[in-house]
Amino acid sequence: MLEQLQTARSAHFYRRRRRLTKKAVQELFVELRHEALNPGQTFFRIERAQRADARYSAICFAYDRPVPFLANETVDRVHGFLLLVERRETVAVFKAGLDVTNAFKRTFLEPLGRSRVERAIARHDAVFEKLSLRNMTTSPFALRSKVLEARDLQNAIATSSATRFIPQGYRVRREDGSYSATPSTGRITVRADRASCVEAVDWASQIVDLLDDEAAEASPFIRTFARSIELSQLPADIRPTYFAVDTMGLAEAIFEADDTARLVRETEAGWEQLSKTEAEEIIADLDRTYDVAIDRTNIQLEYQGAAAGVLRFSKSRIALKQLDIPATAVFVERTDHAVGTDPDRVPLARYLDAEDLFTVLFSDLALAYVNGSLFRDEAMVGGGAEFLRHLRPRDELAVATDEKGAFVHGQAAFDADSVFGIVADGLAAEDILICDDLGDEWADFIGVSTLTSPAIVSFYHAKHGTRSLSASAFHEAVGQGIKNLGRLSLSGEAMAAKYASWDDVYRKDGAETAIRRFIRGGTRNQIEQAITNTVGAPDVVRRVFIVTSSLSHADVAEGFARAADGQSVRPHFVQLYWILMGFFSACAEIGAIGYVICQP
Template sequence: MIENLEIGRSGYFYQRKRPLSNEAIEQLFRNLRAQTRHPSQNLFRIVRMQLGEARYSTISFSYERAPSFLAPEAGVSERVFGYLLIVEHGLHIALFKSGLDLTSSFKSAFLGKIASERVERAIARHDAVFEKLRLRNMSISPLALRSKTLEARDLENAVATSSASRFIPQGYSVRRPDGVYSATPTTGRIAVRSDRADVEAAVAWVAEISTLLRLEDGAVSGFIRNFARPLELTAIPPDVRPTFIGIDIMGLSDVLFSADDGVRLVRTGGDATEALSHTEAEAVLASLDQPFPIVTEGGVDQVRLDGGDAQVTTLRIGSTRIALRGLELPALVGISVERRDLPLGEDPNAMPLARYIDRENLFTVLFSDLALAYIDGSLFRDEALAGGGEAFLAHLHVEASLATADSEKGAFAADQVAFAPNSVFRSVVDAVANDDVLLCDDLGDEWADFIGVSTATSPTMISFYHAKHGNQSLSASAFHDSVGQAIKNLGRMSLPGSMLPNKLASWNDRYRNNGVQTEIARMIRGGSPDEIAAKLDAVRSAPDVLQRVFIVTSSLSRAQVEEVLAAASHGTPPTPHFVQLYWLLMSYFSACTEMGVRGYVVCRP
């Protein structure tokens, strides 16, 4: 029957941790049959057959499982056929599969991840033309765009790379003279577009890819080098320490709620096992949706609750991966993960949720070196930070009056016609916003604290201003609300025509706050209501309009940021709070770029 096997040239490639043996394969095959329901006799079964310089092992049989659209408790089964083909070549092991998968114990014992840069050298070489690219943001902020997929005949000529360094290539498809290849470095999957192959052709193809993966040098595509660069964990300098860890809530949600062949959360207690409802599962995820600071004491990287001293786990940074040693959170006690296609409580490979997060690399680690991030089981470097973070500093503008600001809006009186001196709002009106149309949109269904329109410039401009006051600090806490508001309203920067009539009516009024009706005009500059309406219509329909968003804050000093970044470029690690601030603002700048908007922070000198 093995001679009838036809499979695509699409496999998962791994670094071999230690040599396989006949007994290891025999035990794997026994375990595979033991963990399935009512397995049939094997269609074929071969253990470590020599073929050229490679060996292959394969097994195929049918078994019963619950249909994906019915609960296992319904007692209805369908019979499906599955197969595994394991190919050993040199230091690599390749896996082809359908309907069957390796056991977690086998993976842990024999398989390791192939470094992303090796996959790049093998697949994304200098003559590759990129046709498809799936990217993941380096930021752990929930406000940032998490991922995006790009497709074109030639992406290098179709994609702006202004924010590329903050994105990690998770998968790509390239056209080369020898064929169309695709790779997913995070999982080790490599494929080539071709006819289906028999066993001998599949093994020969594995040998070709294995040889490419062994290359120690080779030119990589210049296009892929625009994005965050993969590094070996051994490249982390000894004085660089981890500072924050964030759980990949979106990735975990996908396998819990979206994937047909996903997993479910269960609670075990005594002899009973019960599946968590959607609401209960969401509550578990909510407990994980926070940045966890890391404190290094006595050489141990302790993961703690944000703002407290309670330790929830520790990290172990090895030569090939970072391990998350459990998560001691009350919401996770007794919570395990099991396959959804098996009856409740009958998954032999069920494991605690914390262990599942570690095994699937569903976490991100940030470091005292701001350019580094460990994501999806690999270390990456953002080359945009080379030289002291000029790209970051370019987004920070200075306004001297913010250094003396003592409030956001100030107090209010009935006869007041302007915002209080020394308030951030007053700085926006008098110094920051130079637009010939300026509208106060604070309170109610606000898009920003102020909206500015410049009609005399070329190109014309639409600007949103978000004002915030606070004591001078390098903490991210002062920015969470402003960043959230700014990102949430990026889609309204085109001034949607259907919403403008209500907006114009609200602006044609005096400002009211804290129960005080003032005489402060909400239409601060621009002429009469009709003139302002005409200017808004003209600008919003202009084909070359430039959209800008500003977070105006008295809590940040550009000079202080420059000092920290300069020190970091010379080896002095920043504080964990600054790391969090940096990544929060980077998520804001990145979100603006994705929407075609220029994002800035206006701060004190």
């Protein structure tokens, strides 16, 4: 029966942790049948057969699988196969309907390493046709992932913000074929006819040769993105500072992935699956940032000052040993088992650890541990010069005393020492300026320069606070700024309602002032016509400003100088960097420019 096997040339490649034996393979096959529901006759089974300098093992049998769209006990009869190919220190796993057990994987297999996959597949002569990217930031407001596709991506995209993105997967065109790879999982695929068992073994051996070629060079294009480095290379004086769960990855695994997981809990009546609403509530509760505190040899997670979990570092990975999540009695099951019958059911915290669904930031601003790998953002080399170019110091913000000031009936202007007053009185230099505060606001102020070439549209988000490097002051402003990036076009059906709301005076704290929403630029009709004539131009420049009295350019520059000099920086500064870099990157994604106007 083995000669009838026809499989795609697609496998997950692993580094062999310890030597495989025939007994270990036999125990794996026995366990696979034990875990299966009503396993049938074995169609083929072979254990560590020799082919050239490789060995292969395979099994295939039928079993029952619950029908996911029926609430009763109806099952489908399906067939699954597993093919293991061993060559030198690498193991390739071909699979359909069956997979190696968690116990087998923990004992014998470990991740291959992104750099090996990169050298093997994303070689110097590769032409990139598709890229799946993940943002390094932990900000919940920033674009977290994106997929790019073109005949030749290197010539089709700008790489100005590439260093902040991690290649999660790619498809490349080479002289020897079209390859796809997912470095985090070690999955490699080649577009070709389906292969017999021996052809699959030979193909896996060829891929192992590529993986073992240490002289191969990765493509210069892929090197423009965030670079993977070994965790063992982390300097001893670099410490973790922040931890966050990859809630988007968790949501995808539960709601969208082909091999879907589900959340379950045990009740008096037995195991039951959480509803979509309940699962979303769990995910929302996990969408928070934890501080990391070093307590002697323990790496503790803290949330709002209270102990919330434990991390453990090894030479190859960071393990989430404990996480005090809101729903401690929630477990994760595979959906190819009936509810409550998955023998590999695990607590949610253990699932997050096993799937590497978390991010860790460090006192070195350039580093981030994402989805099981450590990355370095090369944009940080040079003391944060790129970051500082987005900060614009203004002297008047050093004397601001409030965000909006006080209000009385009939007053004609915002208080001069408020951030709002500073923006309206000259910081925003556009010939058209509109106050959009309150209600369905897109920004606190909207400025349009119709007399410049090119024309400029600017959104201003004004905030006040005590001078510090704390990131907390920026959460709301960054969230508002990113949420409204799509409004920068100042077009569409919503504009009619906007013009109507602006054709009024400013009201706040029970006071009806004489402050016009159309602060300057003419009457409503004049401004409406000017904006309509301006925003449709192909060369319009769009900018987003966070105007804050809580940040000092000098303090930020000093923080970068300390980091460049190898000195430690405060954890709040690390979080500030990542939040604002997420903001700048999100602006760049839609062709806008993000700035922070702050104290000198």
